[in-house]
Amino acid sequence: MWRAEDGARLASTVWHAGPGMRMISSALVGGGVGPGGWVLNAQVPGEYSRLDPVEHLRELAASLGLRGPGVGMLTAAAVDRTMRASDKGVNACATVGLRVPTWAAAPAGASDPELAPVDDAAQVFPRPGTVNILVEVPAALSDAALVNAVMTATEAKTQALLEAGYSCTGTASDAICVAAPIPVTEAEPFAGPRSTWGARIARAVHSAVYAGAVDYTGFLQDR
Numbered sequence: 588m589w590r591a592e593d594g595a596r597l598a599s600t601v602w603h604a605g606p607g608m609r610m611i612s613s614a615l616v617g618g619g620v621g622p623g624g625w626v627l628n629a630q631v632p633g634e635y636s637r638l639d640p641v642e643h644l645r646e647l648a649a650s651l652g653l654r655g656p657g658v659g660m661l662t663a664a665a666v667d668r669t670m671r672a673s674d675k676g677v678n679a680c681a682t683v684g685l686r687v688p689t690w691a692a693a694p695a696g697a698s699d700p701e702l703a704p705v706d707d708a709a710q711v712f713p714r715p716g717t718v719n720i721l722v723e724v725p726a727a728l729s730d731a732a733l734v735n736a737v738m739t740a741t742e743a744k745t746q747a748l749l750e751a752g753y754s755c756t757g758t759a760s761d762a763i764c765v766a767a768p769i770p771v772t773e774a775e776p777f778a779g780p781r782s783t784w785g786a787r788i789a790r791a792v793h794s795a796v797y798a799g800a801v802d803y804t805g806f807l808q809d810r
Contacts, residue, residue: 588651592631598666599629600680601651602721604766611733612764616644616659620733625657626764628682628719630666660762662719668802672794676725677784679740679791683799684717688748688755718761718799720744720792726784727770736765736778739785743792751800 588599603625604610610623617623629647637643644659664684671680722740740763745756765788778785 590647590650595632597630597632599627599647599651600666600669601628601653602626602680602723604657604723607769608766609769610658610764610766611737612658612660612762613737614658614660614762614764615641616648617657617764620730621656622769623657623766624655625653626721626766627651627653627657627659628666628669628721629659629661630682631661631663633663633686635661635663658764660719660764662717662762664717664719664799664803665806668799668806670795670798670802672791672798674787674791674794677787677791678723679720679788679795681718681720681744681792681795681799683796683803685748685753685755685758685800685803686717687758688753689757689759690754691756717758718744718748718796720761720763720796722763722765722788722792724765724767724778724784724788726767727774728765728767728778728784729770729774729776732775732778732784733765733767735782735785736767736788737763739778739780739789740765740792742780743789744796747793747796748800751797752804753800 590597611620612618627648662682664682666682669680669682780789
């Protein structure tokens with residue numbers, strides 16, 4: 588879906604998960620672990636300067652008719668270039684923008700261009716995430732396995748970025764959401780990369796992020 592905002596034409600995607608799903612996410616809206624019926628990934632300008640991103644996401648969700656619990660993410664990446672991949676029932680999609688590739692373990696006190704000043708007191712806030720990932724798993728996962736799934740997806744993301752030629756672990760404000768059915772009886776206890784579902788998560792995320800990184804390189808070369 589497209590919208591006009593501050594003179595720019597911006598894309599958003601919405602995944603309607605339906606009932607019976609729960610999500611683990613690092614997103615501004617719907618972050619943590621809980622039930623969720625939708626995931627919104629909304630593009631914003633690269634020089635995004637709103638100081639109320641949570642309220643902004645809620646406004647966008649309401650404008651799209653999204654009700655009840657869900658997850659909302661912002662990104663400066665081109666959402667119309669979302670990459671999707673699947674592996675034996677696991678579906679992953681990623682928006683990849685690498686304007687400021689970053690190593691997670693940076694030296695203490697190192698300046699970070701991913702942070703923008705917001706007032707005269709030199710306070711800073713992170714610019715919107717540029718690598719956002721959504722993973723749908725058809726099997727119920729335990730609480731521990733949900734955390735494990737986030738670890739696995741993050742490791743697969745970094746592997747994909749390195750293999751695509753980027754010396755980074757991601758950007759300073761990436762976001763992720765993993766969705767799986769709410770357990771009714773038993774739930775999968777593991778989602779590490781050598782477990783059945785973790786391996787599928789890793790391959791799907793790796794494929795989507797790698798395709799996005801290669802596409803981003805081509806986008807820069809075409810400019």
